[in-house]
Amino acid sequence: AQTVTQSQPEMSVQEAETVTLSCTYDTSENNYYLFWYKQPPSRQMILVIRQEAYKQQNATENRFSVNFQKAAKSFSLKISDSQLGDTAMYFCAFMKAQGGSEKLVFGKGTKLTVNP
Amino acid sequence: NAGVTQTPKFQVLKTGQSMTLQCAQDMNHEYMSWYRQDPGMGLRLIHYSVGAGITDQGEVPNGYNVSRSTTEDFPLRLLSAAPSQTSVYFCATSQGPAKTYEQYFGPGTRLTVT
Numbered sequence: 018a019q020t021v022t023q024s025q026p027e028m029s030v031q032e033a034e035t036v037t038l039s040c041t042y043d044t045s046e047n048n049y050y051l052f053w054y055k056q057p058p059s060r061q062m063i064l065v066i067r068q069e070a071y072k073q074q075n076a077t078e079n080r081f082s083v084n085f086q087k088a089a090k091s092f093s094l095k096i097s098d099s100q101l102g103d104t105a106m107y108f109c110a111f112m113k114a115q116g117g118s119e120k121l122v123f124g125k126g127t128k129l130t131v132n133p
Numbered sequence: 134n135a136g137v138t139q140t141p142k143f144q145v146l147k148t149g150q151s152m153t154l155q156c157a158q159d160m161n162h163e164y165m166s167w168y169r170q171d172p173g174m175g176l177r178l179i180h181y182s183v184g185a186g187i188t189d190q191g192e193v194p195n196g197y198n199v200s201r202s203t204t205e206d207f208p209l210r211l212l213s214a215a216p217s218q219t220s221v222y223f224c225a226t227s228q229g230p231a232k233t234y235e236q237y238f239g240p241g242t243r244l245t246v247t
Binding site: 021026050060061062064067108110112114119120121122123124125126 | 164166168173174175176177178181183191221223225227229234235236238240241
C-alpha cells in the first residue's frame with residue numbers, strides 16, 4: 018500500500034517570501050502521479066500542481082513549483098512571492114497510473130499561514 | 134455548468150439514523166469517488182465508481198453504502214449513523230484513465246452525529 022507523509026503540520030511565512038512544503042511517499046510502483054492540493058478556509062479542494070513520475074522535469078505553475086526526486090521518493094512544493102491568499106491547508110497526494118481506479122492517497126496536510 | 138454539487142452542505146444526525154449524501158456532476162465524467170476528511174487525518178477514500186453500475190471499496194468503507202445507476206449521480210448512504218462518522222465528506226470526479234487524472238472536488242458536506 019502507498020503512504021504519503023507530510024512532516025510539517027504547520028508553517029508560516031512572511032508575505033512576498035518563499036516557502037517550501039515537504040512531502041515524502043512510499044510505493045513500489047514505477048508509474049504514478051503526484052499532486053499538491055490547496056484547501057482554503059472555504060473548504061474547497063483546489064489542485065495546485067501535478068507531476069507525472071515518468072517526467073524528469075519538475076512541474077511549474079506560476080509561483081508554484083515542485084522538486085521531484087524520484088529515487089528519494091520526495092515531492093516538495095515551493096511557493097514563491099507568497100501572498101495572503103496562499104494561506105490554506107496543503108495536501109500532498111499520490112495516485113497509481115495503472116489500474117484505472119484513480120484512487121488518491123493523501124498526506125495529513127500542512128497548514129500554511131502567510132503573514133502580512 | 135455546475136461542476137460537482139453536493140447536498141446537503143450541513144447535516145446533524147442522531148446515532149442510529151440513516152441518511153443519504155447526494156453527489157451530482159454535469160461533466161460527463163466516468164469516475165466518481167467519496168472521501169472523508171477528519172482533523173489531522175487528511176482525506177481518506179470511502180468508495181469509488183469507475184462507471185455506471187460499477188462500484189468498489191476504498192480504504193474506509195465500513196458503515197457506508199453506494200450505488201451508481203447513472204453517470205451523473207453517486208449517492209453515499211449511511212445505514213446506521215455512529216459518532217465515528219462525524220466528518221466532512223467530499224465527492225470527487227475525474228475523466229478516467231489516459232486523461233488528465235485531475236480530480237474535481239465538490240464543496241463538501243459537514244456531518245455531525247450526536
